[in-house]
Amino acid sequence: MSLTSIKTFFQHLGSEIHSALVALFGQPALDAVEQKFKIILTDDVRAIFIDAINAADDLTVGTGADKRAAAFTQIEADLKTKGVALGTSGINLGIELIVGLLKAKTPAAA
Numbered sequence: 242m243s244l245t246s247i248k249t250f251f252q253h254l255g256s257e258i259h260s261a262l263v264a265l266f267g268q269p270a271l272d273a274v275e276q277k278f279k280i281i282l283t284d285d286v287r288a289i290f291i292d293a294i295n296a297a298d299d300l301t302v303g304t305g306a307d308k309r310a311a312a313f314t315q316i317e318a319d320l321k322t323k324g325v326a327l328g329t330s331g332i333n334l335g336i337e338l339i340v341g342l343l344k345a346k347t348p349a350a351a
Contacts, residue, residue, distance in 0.1 A: 281327070
């Protein structure tokens, strides 16, 4: 299989997935999620998420749920200070996205 055919396959697959998501959720919902991703990935907002997640992770007491709640509360307060409105689902999306990025950068424990 050539590189061109692999590229064509993935372009077609992406187009099919996009069409299915539009049919399922509608274009306005996909646009809203895309806008949230763009906000979360700006430098200032990404730093807010990373700082809050790292601070919560450094807490020596509490469960994972307690740490997640602490990160959420800190992120919500910092975003409000910056005048950024994401809402609960946007903050949860950002937490999952940033945690995934941080885990990808951290080598697995042996």
